[in-house]
Amino acid sequence: MIYPIRLYGDPVLRSKSRAITDLTAPIQVPGFKPVLLERLAENMFDSMFEARGVGLAAPQIGLPIRMFVMAEYEDEEEEETHEGKKKPLRSRVKAQHVFINPRITPLAKKKDRSYTEGCLSIPGVYEEGVPRWRELNIQYHDLNGVEHSEDVEDYLARVMQHEYDHLEGKLFLDHLPPDILDEYRKDLAAMHRKARAYLKFLKERGE
Ligand SMILES: [Zn+2]
16 A cells, blocks of 8 residues: 655644554554454555665654655666666565664764755655764664664664654755755645645544
8 A cells, every 4th residue: 555645844744753562463553444453564665665765664654653665776877767667676686674662772873964864755856964973873663563673884874763753753855954945845745735735635534
């Protein structure tokens, strides 16, 4: 199942997500059909691949719970040069991961600002200059409740920090100087209106 991705301006993107205490119980959130974690993760991957993303956090589909999914892909460049004909993203997946109740600890003081970042909830906005730890340790549970601790760096570390921010109600734009936001003022206002219209639609549908 593909979930609609919540847009900039939706309050769920600004809420601090709560921990998942029982990994075997269906996720119950008002306005959301109860769903088991395993199915939820599958749906989040479907939604992420459909939107051609590298990561997706639960708040981005309207669920303020501490979980995100992420994929590693092969041959990144090919997609750009393929004359508009994009291969199904799923065929390029090298690995996919589910992070439940993640905790992040930086392993070195050094921050890196050189990547261009974007967000499925803020379509069309890509900016470099977001400071992220270059190396970090992430502790999390997988879908089976097994606890993991992994050290990662560079690109993966960046994606994880971006997704982790979503669980704290933060967006990558928050890390950028306000004059950059001014450039996108109109686009952001349009997203805000769209986000509100979607919430109104959900309310009218009784969800
Ligand atoms: Zn994002």
